[in-house]
Structures are given as structure tokens and as C-alpha cells.
Amino acid sequence: MSPTTRQETLETSAPAAEAGPMNARGETASRRRGRASRSKSPAQSKTHAVPFKVRWRRDWQMVLMMVPGVLVMLLFAYIPILGNVIAFQDYQPYLTVFEAPFVGVEKFVGLFDDPAFLDAFRNTMVLAVTQLVLFFPVPIILALVVDSLSPRRIRNVFQSIVYLPHFLSWVLVITFFQEFLGGAGFINNMLKLMGMGSIPFMTDPTTFPLMATIQLVWKDAGWAMIIFLAALSTVDVSLYEAAAADGAGRWRRLWHVTLPALRPVIILLLILRIGDILSVGFEQFILQRDNVGPGAAEVLDTYVYYSGVIGGDWSAGAAAGLAKGVISALLIWGANSLAHKFGEAGLFQKKVG
């Protein structure tokens, strides 16, 4: 225990300032955590140094305020997580979770004999890779364009327009696509009026990954741009000036100044995306599964729904869901550690601080 910590511990337990230490500790503790996030000993030893009774008398109102949130969290996050035990059982709706027979990992093994699950897994991977390749660069390019748009007002109006689709529901987005590109949609009606055959944009399973990615770009590319715009606005302009003085043209400046400035954000978002690779979106696919067919539009999440809730094999659905959740969490964890190894800020360090 370092001398400064001892000092603070004494200060905190001093009875005179019941409210004071809260603030002092609030300021310093959060600062310190931000600076040296790995060494958690000072904060922890301090926590234990104040007697529980003292802290309770000081904090009970604040603890009371946590009750509704904690209750919601317990009921709708943590107890359901425990409910995942049915993945290891042969659950039937007329049984309770405590009565269902235990079958071990049978349901997980069974997944690999289910062609529908293998389809769902393959589709998820295909969609995720398509999204990664085709979606990921779009917001960056869009941000570069918007950042260079010159009259302020045009820039603001354009920003308002491209953010809007993010706030529309997937039902609306798919409806728009249906009205435009569907079999009886705007484009196909035009083609018919011109005497040409129709093109099954929305129902062709072979081009579905592309279609799904286009839908995602339409909905979320503008929104995803925000974070790149924020990063762009922090670039020191004297860097551009210096580069230009050294004879760098606009592409060189883009390559040597702008992109390095965006690198931490790009890596952060890549991590998020890779960690999230098993979730490609849910409502988007459940809305189109009937039109495109499960062969191309079934993803892991819709598989859980259709095999479990609709098909009645609750345990298999839960097994698929649990496997997906655990692997996703491990992927995020792994990708984050990898980022730390490369010296990037990563994800959790920022969030907890």
C-alpha cells in the first residue's frame, strides 16, 4: 500500500466530513483509474478500508436508488441467463425447469446433425463476411466526403438526411425495399411498363447476402459515420499544413495524416464487429426469411426462434442461443486483448473508466 493511499484512507474515514470524501475520492479515483487501469489495488484496498457500517450510513439512499435498475437487471438479464440450463435438459413446456431431465451436452452435439443449424451457421458467416467487406468501408468514405463538404449548411442538411434511416424500424426499411425493389415494386413496375422482365431483387437466395448488406448500408452507414466524423474533427490541421508544405498532395495527406488519425477508431470498430460476428441482425432476417427461404436467410438468431419457439424444441434452441452467446463473448474478449497487444486502446478499458 503506497503512502498516498494510506493518506486517502484516513481522510475517507474521518467522521467530520460525511459528504466530503465522496467527492475527493470521486475525482481522484476516476482519474487514477483512467491513467493506470490495470493496477486496481489502490481503489480496492481503499474500498475495504472504510467499515461497511460507515459506508452504509452514508450511501444507503444511493443504494436505494439502484434497486429498480438492479431488479430489472436481475429479472430480465441474470435470471434468464440462469434459465439457459434448459440447454442441458430435455425441456418440455409442461415441465418446470427443475423437473426437466438432465441430458448433458446432447443438445449441443445434436445441433451439428441438424442441417438447418448448419445452414444457419453458414449463412451467418457469409453475411458477416459480406457485411465486413462491403459495409465497413462505406461509413469511412462517407465521413471523408462529409468532412470535406464546404458550405456549412449543405453539410448539416446532408448529415441530417443520412442519419435519419437509422431511426426507422427494420419493418419500415424492409417495407421501403419491398416497395422499391420487390416483385410488384417501383423498379419492377417501371421495367414492366418499358416491356422488360422483372428482376427478383428481394427474393433471389443467391444474391441475398448482397441485398441484405445493401439494406444495412441504407439504414446504418450514415449513423456509423458519426464516430469517424468525430475522429476527423480532432485531427490537428497543422499536420495537413506541414504535409502540404513538404509537397504532399491530397491523396498523400489522406494516406499519411487522415487515415493514421482514424486508425484507433477503425480498430475499435473492427473489434466490435468481429466480436459481434455471430449476430448479423435479427429483425432484418426474420422479416425476409419467408420470402427468400431459410436456405439463405436463416441466421443463428432466427434459427433459435424457429426451432425453439415455433418448432417446439426449446432445449435445442436454447443450446444454439447459449453457444452463440458464449462464443460471441469470448470473441469480443479475445479481440480486445489482441488490440491491447497491438497497443491500441481497445474497448473495455474505456468503458469501465
Next chain:
Amino acid sequence: MTSLLNRKASGLSYSPTRPAWKEKPSLLYSGLKVLIVVVVTACIGLPVLVVFATSFADNQQIIQSGGYVLWPTHPNLDAYRTLFSGNLMIRALGVSAFITVVGTAIALFVTILLAYATSRPVLFGRPVVLAVLFTMLFSAGIIPMYLMIKQLGLIDSLWSLILPGALGGFNFVVMRSFFMNIPGELIESARIDGASDWKILWTMVLPLSKAVTAVVGLFYAVGIWNSFFNALLYLNDTAKWPVQVVLRSYVLQGKSMAADQLGVAVHAQPQSLQMAVVVVALVPILLVYPFLQRHFTKGVITGAVKG
């Protein structure tokens, strides 16, 4: 510093708009930029325009133009009259309005309390924050959630659309990082004057946090209004369907709105009727969007960058 000022100024209309080191704008790049802006704007604006126009168009024009119109030549409200003469859409709107208003209020209440309490170094603060962050990383999954809702007896109850989403991880993080930036001296001084934590929150912290409360509230509201799958999963009773599910059934899946549901015989062209349903789902979002947009860039970015 001067270059920084330059950059700020470069967005304004007065000259010189271009710093000395920058190339003159070339026709090629400017043209490309204009093209991108126009194409993107058209991609987003055109569907919205067509939906609005078709919902107001008369039958004859819709048939002539092959189902969709860009501009109604004889605008009328027939489709809306038909839609609102029955109770199907009115009921759905009522359900959506109820879950959005009540849901947002409850979610804000829960989130503000938890975010404020954990924004100060108090007892149980850190484990609770970690618990929330963990729920962002790992969710229970559809089936255990369904069983939980069933266990609580909330199947076919509108509370199943309200309560599970009452604590959004992202919104919690945004609120909490805002509260953490409120100077501790302020809260300390109120405490010394004998105010309870509850009173500090309501009379001091919340008035300081109007903007972030507005943003988070709008995020919740938009999320609840847009939610579709929860309703599909938890509600079997079609009378309790919110707007999004109605939109899906009658427009996307093309179920016909039977005369008994509408209360009258359907006399408007179904196409304009369908587009009217789309407009009903779309308009509330368009109405709140300007408020949302004014605040969110600030709110989201401060939240996202600080984490």
C-alpha cells in the same frame, strides 16, 4: 492555433474559405462529391417521397402509373379516411402510444436512478456497473427470455414490451458518463446544506442534465416505437398489436384488411391504403427526429468517445 481557427472558419461562407496550403478545388473532385451527395440523398429521400405521394394519390393515377406515384395529381385523404374509420389502426396506434410513453417514462426513471447512484463512488457502485456492462456483452437469448416472460405471466400483456427494455446498457453508459462530469463540489455543497440524495438528484442534477435526459428519452422512445419482434414473440392476441406488427402483416405480408377490421367496406385502392399504414408508422419518427437530431450528435459523441 491560427490554423485551427482557419479550419473552423473554412466552413463559413465568407472568404478566404480555403487555407493557403490547400489545392484549388478541382472540377473532378467537386463533381464527384456533388454526385455522391445527390445519389445518397435520392436513395434516402425518394422512398419516403413515393410513400407519402402514393398514400395521397387517387386510384386512377395509381393504376395508370403502375402502383406508385411520385407526385399526386389529385391529392386526397381517402386512404386515411378508410384507415381510421375502422378500429384496427386506431387500436394499434393506441397500443404503440401507450407502450412508448409509459415505457419511456419507466425506462428513464430506472436508468436515471441507477446511472446517478453509480456515477458517484458509493457502496456497491462498481459491481453494479460491471453487472450492467456484462449484460451488454452477454445476453440470455431469446428462449430463456421467453420462458421468463411466461413465468412472470406477462405473455399477452403490454408490460412484456415495456419492462424488459427498462435498462438499456448503452443509454445507461451515456447517462452515467454525463453524471460523472457534474462537479462533485456541487453535490457536496448540497449535502452539507442537508439535502437528501433524492433531493439533490431532482433539484440539482436533473435540471443540469436536461439535454442528456432528452436524448436518452428519445432513444428509448424511438426504440420502443420501432420494436417489432418482442410484440411478435410475446403477444398472441392480435388486438394488442402495435403499429410495427400491423405494418408487417398488412403491408409486408400483404394480408388483406378485412372489412370487419376496418368497419367499412374497403373502397380505396389497397395500394394507397398500404402506403397510408407506412406513413402512420413513419410520421412519429419524422416528428421527433428534429429534436433528436439537435441533441444526439453531442450526446452520443460525448458518450461514445468517453465510453
